[in-house]
Amino acid sequence: MSSVPQDAPEHCPGTNSEDAGKASACAGCPNQQVCASGATKAPDPDLGAVKERLDTIKYKILVLSGKGGVGKSTVSAMLARALALDETKEVGILDIDICGPSQPRVLGAEEEKVHSSGAGWSPVYISENLAVMSIGFLLNSADDAVIWRGPKKNGMIKQFLRDVDWDSLDYLVVDTPPGTSDEHLSIVQYLSASPPVAAVIVTTPQEVALLDVRKEITFCRKVNIPIIGIIENMTTFVCPKCKTETAIFPATTGGGTQLAAESGLPLLGQLPLDPRIARACDHGQNFLTEEPDAPATLGYKEIAKKIIEYCQSLS
Amino acid sequence: MAAVTGPVLQGVGKTILVLSGKGGVGKSTATVQIAATLRGKGYRVGILDVDLCGPSIPRMVGVEGKDVLTTPEGNWVPVYADNEKRLSIISIAFFLDSKTDAVIWRGPKKNAMIKQLLTSVAWDVDYLIVDTPPGTSDEHISVMENIKSAPVMGAVLVTTPQMVAVDDVNRELTFCKRTGINVLGIIENMSGFVCPSCSECSNILATGGGEQLAAKAKVSFLGRVPIDPNLVRCTEEGKNFLDMFAGSPVSEVYHNIIYQLVGENQEEMEVEN
Numbered sequence: 001m002s003s004v005p006q007d008a009p010e011h012c013p014g015t016n017s018e019d020a021g022k023a024s025a026c027a028g029c030p031n032q033q034v035c036a037s038g039a040t041k042a043p044d045p046d047l048g049a050v051k052e053r054l055d056t057i058k059y060k061i062l063v064l065s066g067k068g069g070v071g072k073s074t075v076s077a078m079l080a081r082a083l084a085l086d087e088t089k090e091v092g093i094l095d096i097d098i099c100g101p102s103q104p105r106v107l108g109a110e111e112e113k114v115h116s117s118g119a120g121w122s123p124v125y126i127s128e129n130l131a132v133m134s135i136g137f138l139l140n141s142a143d144d145a146v147i148w149r150g151p152k153k154n155g156m157i158k159q160f161l162r163d164v165d166w167d168s169l170d171y172l173v174v175d176t177p178p179g180t181s182d183e184h185l186s187i188v189q190y191l192s193a194s195p196p197v198a199a200v201i202v203t204t205p206q207e208v209a210l211l212d213v214r215k216e217i218t219f220c221r222k223v224n225i226p227i228i229g230i231i232e233n234m235t236t237f238v239c240p241k242c243k244t245e246t247a248i249f250p251a252t253t254g255g256g257t258q259l260a261a262e263s264g265l266p267l268l269g270q271l272p273l274d275p276r277i278a279r280a281c282d283h284g285q286n287f288l289t290e291e292p293d294a295p296a297t298l299g300y301k302e303i304a305k306k307i308i309e310y311c312q313s314l315s
Numbered sequence: 316m317a318a319v320t321g322p323v324l325q326g327v328g329k330t331i332l333v334l335s336g337k338g339g340v341g342k343s344t345a346t347v348q349i350a351a352t353l354r355g356k357g358y359r360v361g362i363l364d365v366d367l368c369g370p371s372i373p374r375m376v377g378v379e380g381k382d383v384l385t386t387p388e389g390n391w392v393p394v395y396a397d398n399e400k401r402l403s404i405i406s407i408a409f410f411l412d413s414k415t416d417a418v419i420w421r422g423p424k425k426n427a428m429i430k431q432l433l434t435s436v437a438w439d440v441d442y443l444i445v446d447t448p449p450g451t452s453d454e455h456i457s458v459m460e461n462i463k464s465a466p467v468m469g470a471v472l473v474t475t476p477q478m479v480a481v482d483d484v485n486r487e488l489t490f491c492k493r494t495g496i497n498v499l500g501i502i503e504n505m506s507g508f509v510c511p512s513c514s515e516c517s518n519i520l521a522t523g524g525g526e527q528l529a530a531k532a533k534v535s536f537l538g539r540v541p542i543d544p545n546l547v548r549c550t551e552e553g554k555n556f557l558d559m560f561a562g563s564p565v566s567e568v569y570h571n572i573i574y575q576l577v578g579e580n581q582e583e584m585e586v587e588n
Contacts, residue, residue: 010427066369066417068338068449073479099450100336100483142482145336145489147451150422178338178449179368180419207551208343212369215417222419237508237519244512248519248544252551275519282478282521 005031005151015040047193050161053120054194056168057092059311062187062199062225066212068178070204071233071271073102074281076175079200081288082304084130089170092123094160095134096187097177098153099146104136108284112137120165133164150182157186171311178212180219188223196314198226200268200307204234205247205255217263228310229266231303232256234273238295248273269303271296324465326438327361330445331499331576332458332470334491336483338449340475341504341540343371344550346446348565349471351557352573353442354402361393361440364406365432365458366448367418367425373408377553383409390437397555405436422453429457433465442577449483451490459494468576469497471537475505476524484525488532499576500535501525508542537575538568 004014011025020026021036034040054060063076076093084091095103104110104124112124114137123131135146135156148156166172174191177183191197199220203213213230220227232255236245251257260267274296280287288297324330333346343366350360364372373379376396383405384392393403407418407428420428448454470491474484484501491498503525507516519542529536543565549556557566 004421004423008423010423010430012423068369069340069475069480070338099452100338100486102479102482105479105482143485143489145451145486145493147456147490147493149453149456153452180417181368181425182421182453185419185421204339206547208371208374209339211371211374211414214415215368218415218417219419222417237517239510239513239515240517241515242510242513244510246508246511246544248508248542249547250544250551252548273519275517275521278477278479278520 016042046158046162047190050158050190051193053162053164053166054191057166057172057194058170059314060172060174060191060194060197061228061307062174062176062191062197063202064176064184064199064216064220065178065202066180066214066216066219067203067209070202070209072178072202073097073106073175074277075200075202075231075233076173077103077106077281078288078300079304079307080130080171080173081286082300083171083173083308084127085288085301087129089129090168091130092166092169092172093130093132093175094164094172095132095136095175096157096160096183097175098135098148098156098183100177101134101136103132103134103175105284106281107132110136110142110284114138117165120163123164123166131166131169133160153182154186157183158190161190180215184219185223188225192224196311198228198310200228201230201265202233203230203256203259204249205232205251206249207253209249210253210255210259213259214263217265227265228307229268230256230260231268232270235270237273240275266306268306269299271299321434322464323433323461324438324443326440327443327465328441330443330462330465330467332445332447332467332496333473334447334455334470334487335449335473336451336485336487336490337474337480340473340480342449342473343375343446344546345471345473345502345504345540346444347372347375347550348556348569349573350402350442350444351555352569353577354397355557356573358441359401359439361403361405361438361443363432363436363443363445364404364408365429365454366446367407367420367428367454369448370406370408372404372406372446374553375550376402376404378404379408379414379553381409386437390435392437403438403440405432425453426457429454430461433458433461451486455490456494459496467496469499471499471576472501473504474501474525474528475520476503476518476522477520478524480520481524481528485528485532488528488534498534500537501529502537502572503539505542506539511544535575537572540565540568
């Protein structure tokens with residue numbers, strides 16, 4: 001994993017790669033000599049500062065999915081809320097979806113701004129023991145688009161990891177954008193310096209989603225991030241009137257169950273498609289306490305329990 | 316891959332971009348339905364899938380695992396999805412060894428690939444529909460930068476009705492304004508689900524968010540597409556939904572959308588000729 005400058009030539013191997021200054025793409029690049037000299041290969045000077053900050057966080061959990069719109073942000077928020085039900089635990093959510101931050105709305109903190117102090121950026125507190133940080137808090141208006149290429153996004157993620165003053169956490173839940181690209185490589189690069197780090201994979205049952213999710217599992221294996229398990233979201237829809245269950249996104253190839261089996265991972269749970277969840281997320285309400293008996297609430301609590309067990313098994 | 320300097324989107328009549336800030340709102344499904352509807356009207360249509368990390372188009376049109384041929388000049392020949400050769404596809408999925416292969420690339424490599432996809436395909440189509448990944452980042456900036464010299468009609472924005480999605484699509488609108496791309500309109504997807512047993516319509520993801528956004532941003536509202544499990548099943552199995560469920564509400568909405576986008580259809584024009 002290397003840093004490729006924003007204005008680099010195509011196929012730039014990255015300034016701290018083994019090939020820096022020596023690859024065919026380097027011919028003609030004004031920085032070729034600097035790269036070839038080895039000066040750029042020294043480790044990122046901020047890595048130490050990031051590690052120092054991250055070492056105050058016990059467990060880092062990445063919520064990943066190759067596919068968009070499967071409910072990564074909803075799952076991240078609900079899991080964090082479920083983990084925070086234990087008042088003795090401190091929980092944080094870091095939203096690294098730079099172009100489409102959803103956490104401020106889902107957690108009902110849209111109007112909040114981030115304050116900086118000598119210790120760094122203070123996250124926004126949703127409750128006593130649940131804090132969140134998102135680029136959404138740094139934007140001037142809801143219309144603001146973050147039109148950034150990779151290197152700038154990576155810089156932002158590094159700044160989040162280095163400068164946010166979490167004040168020691170038990171769990172940090174990281175909400176990610178879809179894909180297997182800049183944001184993912186960067187977060188893994190920084191978090192790996194300060195283990196334990198593990199991933200939860202979110203999918204919906206249909207094959208079109210599984211296609212992308214398989215790629216995300218490949219990604220985790222390539223970068224050596226252990227996977228706690230798979231969550232299948234939007235499994236069935238229960239008609240609020242007649243209680244008929246419909247598989248709106250049918251598992252034509254076996255869904256999350258089959259994916260878990262073929263990839264040798266545990267299936268942490270199957271969550272129903274419940275219109276009340278979409279509504280609660282739009283209004284930033286805590287679904288877990290608003291609808292304590294809903295099947296989805298029970299599902300989330302069960303999944304949180306499995307994640308806690310996983311984390312405890314590490315220590 | 317050598318540096319690419321060829322002309323952009325040669326052999327393409329008009330280009331429509333399908334965008335959305337949010338993932339999973341149905342960009343790829345909308346792309347396929349727009350393409351299939353245009354094809355049904357007699358046009359030759361191409362789909363360019365620039366979602367490099369999560370290509371879905373080949374599966375949805377039933378051409379998964381096909382290989383791309385190369386012309387003697389070194390250009391890629393798009394994969395035909397029908398016998399009449401009126402629907403052709405290019406996607407990075409055709410270049411991957413297996414469907415679990417992940418494209419783990421940072422920006423510059425993705426940009427180089429997109430440039431090549433825009434310049435090295437031997438298209439022969441009236442309309443090219445470009446399916447994009449979610450966001451406003453490398454892929455989008457690269458497409459916009461490189462597409463300027465090509466005949467682009469504009470962008471269709473897809474959203475789902477809930478506010479969390481509308482937030483992101485609102486950002487995509489800002490992106491379109493900043494990059495000077497014409498917005499053709501907004502489609503509100505997954506708006507309402509009719510229970511097959513009691514016909515009760517549930518607004519699973521709320522309703523009206525797309526229409527409100529269109530009104531607020533003063534762009535056309537192209538239509539509201541309901542959730543239809545048949546459509547999901549067809550995209551899963553790569554079948555042509557439009558042929559199988561011609562009379563469904565979803566097909567009607569798409570006919571109406573295409574009417575708003577391109578006006579008179581070709582068959583009628585041919586009659587006049």
